[in-house]
Amino acid sequence: MKYIVCEKPGSFKLKEKSKPLKAAGEAILSIKKIGICGTDLHAFKGNQAFFTYPRILGHELAAEVIEIGENDQNIKVGDKVIVMPYISCGNCIACRNGKTNCCTNIKVFGVHIDGGMQEQISVPVNLLIPAKKLSYAEMAIAEPLAIGAHAIGRAQIQPNEYIVIIGCGPIGIGIMKLAQIAGAKVIAMDIDAGRLNYAKDKIGVDHTVIAGESAADIIAQLTKGEMATAVFDATGNKEALENGINYMANGGRYILVGLSKGKIEFEHPAIHAKETTIICSRNATLEDFETVISILEKGEFPVDSYITHNVGFSEMIHQFDNWLDPGNGVIKATVNF
Numbered sequence: 467m468k469y470i471v472c473e474k475p476g477s478f479k480l481k482e483k484s485k486p487l488k489a490a491g492e493a494i495l496s497i498k499k500i501g502i503c504g505t506d507l508h509a510f511k512g513n514q515a516f517f518t519y520p521r522i523l524g525h526e527l528a529a530e531v532i533e534i535g536e537n538d539q540n541i542k543v544g545d546k547v548i549v550m551p552y553i554s555c556g557n558c559i560a561c562r563n564g565k566t567n568c569c570t571n572i573k574v575f576g577v578h579i580d581g582g583m584q585e586q587i588s589v590p591v592n593l594l595i596p597a598k599k600l601s602y603a604e605m606a607i608a609e610p611l612a613i614g615a616h617a618i619g620r621a622q623i624q625p626n627e628y629i630v631i632i633g634c635g636p637i638g639i640g641i642m643k644l645a646q647i648a649g650a651k652v653i654a655m656d657i658d659a660g661r662l663n664y665a666k667d668k669i670g671v672d673h674t675v676i677a678g679e680s681a682a683d684i685i686a687q688l689t690k691g692e693m694a695t696a697v698f699d700a701t702g703n704k705e706a707l708e709n710g711i712n713y714m715a716n717g718g719r720y721i722l723v724g725l726s727k728g729k730i731e732f733e734h735p736a737i738h739a740k741e742t743t744i745i746c747s748r749n750a751t752l753e754d755f756e757t758v759i760s761i762l763e764k765g766e767f768p769v770d771s772y773i774t775h776n777v778g779f780s781e782m783i784h785q786f787d788n789w790l791d792p793g794n795g796v797i798k799a800t801v802n803f
């Protein structure tokens with residue numbers, strides 16, 4: 467069977483190997499469509515921290531079951547499944563507390579172990595989520611949306627509260643739609659006018675604000691001086707992360723979803739006076755995927771405009787460079803098998 471491996475930064479190779487054999491407790495899946503994520507783009511560029519090569523990338527997986535044993539979920543050959551791509555140990559303190567998303571031994575498909583850029587893959591049955599009613603396109607975007615669902619759950623969004631979401635990439639956009647569904651009044655912020663337009667036109671956020679010196683004043687006007695009771699960072703950008711606190715109301719929550727590699731600094735009085743609750747949000751759980759599946763089933767997410775690029779398996783190698791440039795209007799690229 468065919469697979470694509472990232473041999474070293476900047477180099478993909480299309481290769482052949484034998485089909486996987488089903489191990490105990492696992493199922494063999496035929497990959498149908500995968501979503502390309504910032505992690506894949508960074509791994510290809512060579513600036514993903516702690517990444518080792520060669521690696522088969524891909525963790526946003528829409529698949530069909532082609533071999534499976536008896537299982538509690540009653541998943542059968544021919545069923546459409548989404549893969550929850552985080553393998554957790556089940557024994558550590560986080561797992562025992564139900565926080566499998568931040569397992570101390572977590573292994574993510576396409577990051578720590580080989581992922582889905584291959585025709586077939588063997589996956590533990592407990593990571594399969596049946597998605598009978600969804601299209602492969604909807605299934606392939608469930609993972610990035612589940613990241614958003616997890617952040618919304620962490621934030622405990624309340625109806626009618628003002629929230630600011632900084633970063634209108636695929637992650638921020640997912641949070642915006644899910645926050646809206648939870649009843650929040652959403653203010654989207656970015657430095658990129660095109661992405662803000664997307665948030666306004668396709669997600670229908672209440673307000674858009676260009677990041678910069680006057681952003682805090684604009685948010686003060688929009689919220690009648692009260693500021694936002696929850697602020698999300700979905701940029702991972704140091705400057706954005708450090709500024710986010712300025713848009714937050716006293717008693718508010720600051721939810722960090724974006725990943726920054728280095729230190730971020732806050733003036734202690736600035737966070738203390740507001741009695742800031744800083745909440746990090748990492749990966750997602752089964753419940754988050756289920757939330758997303760239900761939203762996708764109801765047609766509440768603009769899947770068609772979110773997937774801006776879609777190509778075939780062998781074409782991907784030639785297109786990947788284009789997806790690194792936000793100037794090409796890419797939000798989510800997907801690859802068909």
Ligand SMILES: NC(=O)c1ccc[n+]([C@@H]2O[C@H](COP(=O)([O-])OP(=O)(O)OC[C@H]3O[C@@H](n4cnc5c(N)ncnc54)[C@H](O)[C@@H]3O)[C@@H](O)[C@H]2O)c1
Nearest residue numbers: 504633635636637656657677701702703706724725748749
């Ligand atoms: N928590 C998790 O488990 C998890 C999972 C996936 C991704 N992430 C992280 O979430 C972040 C967003 O991912 P993405 O794929 O949407 O990224 P992306 O790069 O596509 O989008 C980031 C957006 O932030 C904007 N931005 C950059 N600097 C800014 C600034 N100073 N002010 C305002 N906006 C700014 C960019 O213009 C862009 O639109 C990344 O840091 C990614 O690593 C976290």
Ligand SMILES: [Zn+2]
Nearest residue numbers: 503526609610
């Ligand atoms: Zn992803």
Ligand SMILES: [Zn+2]
Nearest residue numbers: 555558561569
């Ligand atoms: Zn664990």
